Amino acid sequence: MCELLGMECNVPTDIVFSFSGLALRGGAKGPHADGWGLALYDGNAVRSFLEPFAAAKSPLASYVRANPIKTLLAIAHVRKKTRGEVSLANTHPFTRELWGRNWTFAHNGTVKKLDRLALGRFQPIGNTDSEYAFCALLAALQKKFSSYPKSTRALWQAVADISTKIGSKGTFNFLLGDGTHLYARCATKLAYVIRKAPFCQATLADDDVCVNFAEVTTPNDRVAVVATVPLTRDEQWTIGIPGQLWVFRGGALRATL
Amino acid sequence: MCELLGMECNVPTDIVFSFSGLALRGGAKGPHADGWGLALYDGNAVRSFLEPFAAAKSPLASYVRANPIKTLLAIAHVRKKTRGEVSLANTHPFTRELWGRNWTFAHNGTVKKLDRLALGRFQPIGNTDSEYAFCALLAALQKKFSSYPKSTRALWQAVADISTKIGSKGTFNFLLGDGTHLYARCATKLAYVIRKAPFCQATLADDDVCVNFAEVTTPNDRVAVVATVPLTRDEQWTIGIPGQLWVFRGGALRATL
Numbered sequence: 001m002c003e004l005l006g007m008e009c010n011v012p013t014d015i016v017f018s019f020s021g022l023a024l025r026g027g028a029k030g031p032h033a034d035g036w037g038l039a040l041y042d043g044n045a046v047r048s049f050l051e052p053f054a055a056a057k058s059p060l061a062s063y064v065r066a067n068p069i070k071t072l073l074a075i076a077h078v079r080k081k082t083r084g085e086v087s088l089a090n091t092h093p094f095t096r097e098l099w100g101r102n103w104t105f106a107h108n109g110t111v112k113k114l115d116r117l118a119l120g121r122f123q124p125i126g127n128t129d130s131e132y133a134f135c136a137l138l139a140a141l142q143k144k145f146s147s148y149p150k151s152t153r154a155l156w157q158a159v160a161d162i163s164t165k166i167g168s169k170g171t172f173n174f175l176l177g178d179g180t181h182l183y184a185r186c187a188t189k190l191a192y193v194i195r196k197a198p199f200c201q202a203t204l205a206d207d208d209v210c211v212n213f214a215e216v217t218t219p220n221d222r223v224a225v226v227a228t229v230p231l232t233r234d235e236q237w238t239i240g241i242p243g244q245l246w247v248f249r250g251g252a253l254r255a256t257l
Numbered sequence: 258m259c260e261l262l263g264m265e266c267n268v269p270t271d272i273v274f275s276f277s278g279l280a281l282r283g284g285a286k287g288p289h290a291d292g293w294g295l296a297l298y299d300g301n302a303v304r305s306f307l308e309p310f311a312a313a314k315s316p317l318a319s320y321v322r323a324n325p326i327k328t329l330l331a332i333a334h335v336r337k338k339t340r341g342e343v344s345l346a347n348t349h350p351f352t353r354e355l356w357g358r359n360w361t362f363a364h365n366g367t368v369k370k371l372d373r374l375a376l377g378r379f380q381p382i383g384n385t386d387s388e389y390a391f392c393a394l395l396a397a398l399q400k401k402f403s404s405y406p407k408s409t410r411a412l413w414q415a416v417a418d419i420s421t422k423i424g425s426k427g428t429f430n431f432l433l434g435d436g437t438h439l440y441a442r443c444a445t446k447l448a449y450v451i452r453k454a455p456f457c458q459a460t461l462a463d464d465d466v467c468v469n470f471a472e473v474t475t476p477n478d479r480v481a482v483v484a485t486v487p488l489t490r491d492e493q494w495t496i497g498i499p500g501q502l503w504v505f506r507g508g509a510l511r512a513t514l
Contacts, residue, residue, distance in 0.1 A: 045346035045382050047307045063320045089302035100380035121378045123357035
């Protein structure tokens with residue numbers, strides 16, 4: 001099993017505080033020592049930091065914390081392998097281009113017997129069930145729409161429907177980014193919090209680090225944070241119901257499907 | 258115009274010495290201050306460090322130099338924009354998945370009137386001629402072969418033929434990686450050197466940094482380095498002839514097409 005972290009905002013925000021909480025679980029406070037990744041969007045393009053070993057001991061993860069990059073949309077992952085060896089090819093988040101934008105995916109859980117799902121033009125590079133499921137998801141989207149749909153609600157519903165189908169094959173908690181939206185699916189464990197005015201203090205659940213968001217935000221800022229397990233002690237997290245897909249945009253929950 | 262750097266080896270090697278030379282040209286000693294990127298392969302997967310500003314002043318470029326990652330195949334680029342604004346989406350190297358492997362591409366020059374070239378399933382995310390040409394190249398390869406060809410020579414020839422076609426539309430110096438080979442095309446400027454035993458000292462052309470490769474190698478190591486302009490003063494670089502495509506594998510030149 002792995003841990004997921006997503007962030008989606010209405011103003012560029014750095015993910016350092018939440019990523020610090022996740023990184024601690026990547027080998028120091030948690031058993032997720034088989035790799036970590038952080039994907040940061042800039043428009044429809046994404047750049048990813050990926051390493052096939054523990055985040056807690058990674059100089060690159062330290063660099064990312066010390067040199068925050070602001071973004072509207074980010075997806076992070078720490079890995080405890082279940083399927084597929086420890087390698088760069090098997091390190092989440094995975095990325096593919098579809099309709100002229102980067103799609104990014106991170107998964108928690110195991111899905112089985114995926115080989116009956118069509119992959120279309122998308123082929124896995126590694127050998128995880130996760131990357132295979134991501135390829136199948138994009139192939140199904142591409143089969144349904146010839147370009148990025150003008151009706152975003154139709155897109156959201158398609159992601160939900162395809163996820164339900166793939167999710168029937170196992171445990172399919174995931175985060176998916178398309179440059180505009182953050183999709184977050186709960187199969188067993190997922191939680192979110194919206195940070196907005198009035199901002200207050202938050203303390204990492206796994207460490208004594210705390211931050212007073214009132215000092216680093218403006219009153220109009222809205223930041224949605226999604227994680228496998230609530231990352232802070234003193235915020236009100238909403239716990240997902242199995243089978244639910246949340247869609248975030250502009251730092252707000254737009255749909256629960 | 259931009260500068261290119263590629264490395265292809267028979268044993269995992271870090272690219273720090275050569276990348277230091279390139280990074281100096283990214284805003285400090287050269288005019289290439291509009292972005293830089295470094296793609297490092299691990300098998301068929303690649304990870305990229307990308308930034309839409311000068312490498313010479315980049316903390317991430319400093320990190321990469323201070324924390325060398327060994328690889329068999331790397332492609333780097335510093336950008337002086339000609340087409341397309343400064344953004345992450347327009348920062349080379351570009352990456353796409355084809356046949357279950359990451360393909361990576363960096364370009365020096367400008368190609369025009371590309372809109373008649375078929376893009377197949379590949380769509381640009383940014384708005385550079387370079388990414389468009391890369392998409393067209395991959396689309397043409399996919400049209401010709403249904404999977405990664407068993408005959409690598411047929412693949413090499415196809416890359417050469419498609420490059421000649423695209424190259425007729427402007428200046429098409431490029432580096433292309435497929436996880437196994439480094440393809441290097443000269444339109445106007447490109448040079449390579451093979452570092453092998455007996456190793457000796459090399460000094461960066463743009464700085465006083467030197468390295469004695471004999472101290473950091475074993476007698477069987479072979480490293481091919483390709484760059485827009487020779488990076489060192491005291492090595493024997495081979496200068497490309499316009500229209501030539503070099504193919505490197507195992508730290509050796511396998512074909513000139």
